[in-house]
Amino acid sequence: MRTVRRLLYRDILGSVLFVSAAFLSLFYFIDFVDELERMSRIGAGAARAALLSLMVLPGHLYELMPIAVLIGSIFSLARMAQSSEFTILRTGGLGPRRALALLATLALGFAALTFVVGDYMAPYFDKQADAMRARLSGNVASGNRGAWLKEHKLVDGKDHSFAINVGQATASGALQDVRIFEFDANGGLVSRIEAKTAKVDGKGQWLLSEVERTDWLAKPAQPVDAKKARRADDALAVTHWRLPSMSWDSSLHAGVVAAALLPTVSMSTIELYRYTEHLSAQEQSAQAQNIAFWRKAFYPFACFVMVALALPFAYLHGRSGGISLKVFGGIMLGISFVLLNNVAGHVGILNNWTPWVVAASPSLAYLGLSLAAFGWLVRYR
Template sequence: MKTVRRLLYRDIVGAVFFVALAFLSLFFFIDFVDELEDVGRHGYTLPMALISSLFEIPGHLYELIPIAVLIGTIYSMARMAQSTEFTILRTGGLGPGRALSLLAVLGVVFALITFVVGDFVVPASEREAVRVKAAASGGQDLGRTGAWLRERRATPQGGSHQVSLNVQRLAPDGALEGVRIFEFDEQGRLQERIAAARARIDADAVWTLQDVQRTVWPPANAASATQAQAQTPVQVQLERLPELRWASNLGADVVAAAVLPIDTMSTVELWRYTEHLSDQEQAAQRHAIRFWRKALYPFACLVMVALALPFAYLHARAGGISYKVFGGIMLGISFVLLNNVAGHLGLLRDWTPWLTAAAPSIFYLLLSLAAFTWLVRYR
């Protein structure tokens, strides 16, 4: 059995490697051509475009591993079936259950590789890609409205009030630019507004604000008493400070999740940010679905090897290898399409996040097991 395992694994791993290499070369070429359009703008050079395209490779690899596993395994199984190698292995005692268990072990290995790439390599490479582009343009704009964050703070009276923060730009050195902080009382009235040119977040979630303009409105009850007694307008406090340390519950990880692309987040970071959004009574459905998709995505490799095994039981004359590989490509495309459609529908329909993320894999796993059972029993 060790010889059979070595034969299968060596053939499948080699095919998966070459399929992944071919796809990555194609995607690198496409990304590099897209980056060439920005060369010469805002100091963006050709080496920066090349480096940025290289940093995109881990993200493509993460998305392509299950598809490469499917196509590579189908090619290997179809080639062995056409050359009667798999028929000889079946005659030698390789039953359907044993073949499925052998491929399942290989699928677990590919799943571990997918998890490592997606949780460790991709976030680091995506952050570096953002840093390269920000360094070339002098910073990263966060859209017309910027990035918004919110936190609730407890009051001594047992209630809570809301603090909203807005960040307009991310500097190349990681500092936040164009920071605005709005603090409201329990009735939703604006109490304080802080505008800072730059901000950095310490390890203790303390914000160091620079070039600060602070505006403070008196509490509503104090303002009403002052107006009733003196019939004078309420004085609003306005001050300018070179630096201000502002304590917050929003740490650097939460802010990074809000201002950086979602691909820069690992599974644990997605979970923490989803919990933060839920605690702040903000919409968390999108990030919850993304968390479950990222958590369950490595298991797609197990589904792919199970989907590829029935091709080994097809008769050698039932289409050539090219037709079977083409069928594998279509299956892979349909899996990616269904995965994306399920995510969008789950967001629109407010479906259960884990079920939305798991539905495509469950469907294709049942499809593969049904095809495998039919081929073994009736063919």
């Protein structure tokens, strides 16, 4: 069995690596052309464009991994079926259950690689690429994406709510154009803080710089002539300060703020989980983020589905079609899986379906389809 395992794993790994290299080469060329145009406008040169294109490859690998596993596995197994190698293995005692177990173990390795690339390598290199673009262009901001955050906390024993707007984040992680609005329990505006820049630590301490603060404080009650109308401004005392810096305590630590500023596709699984927990705690809608979290969590296990889809091709007769036709069928299966996965996410958001069900349904559907086809081929072919 060790020899059979070595034969299968070596053949399938070689095919998957070949398919991955082909896809990544294509994406690298496309990214290089785009980056070359951007870098030429700022005089950075082709070497910088080549390096930036290289940095985004882990993200492409994460997206392409299940499809590369499917196409590579189909190519390898179909070739072995056409050359009767798989038939010889079956005659030598490689039963359906054992073949499925061997490929499931290989799929576990692909799933682990997908998880590491998606949660660690791709986010790290994406941040490095953003920092390099910002440094080369002379723009300190890593992007124009802003975010609104919400928080509730007690102030002088009373429940106050805060709405925080962040204009954008710099490549170093500092925040720019920060505005903090404080509201009392009745929804009245209590204070407004505007800061040019801010830094947030891991415990929720905000260090604001170049601050302008405006407070609306209630005046002590005074007798009013009943014949005269009382203006709302007469009951408030407005104070305004300009401060070089100030600190602001919050439960919004650096991880939550960074998650709010990042696109969901660029977040790691743990960042998505923390962000959805924050949204739920603040009674904000988190349906889209919950679906994104479960899709991110289930995505590595798509490798199991892809391997299961490829296994029936090993039980087809060599005369039932060439390898190219089977590979084309595998590509169509992979594309249909990606489309169904995306459509299910959008439909789940619109209909407010259970997030983990929405994320798991495409994989379970294709896994059931592959096992049904595998069982039929083993039984009747």
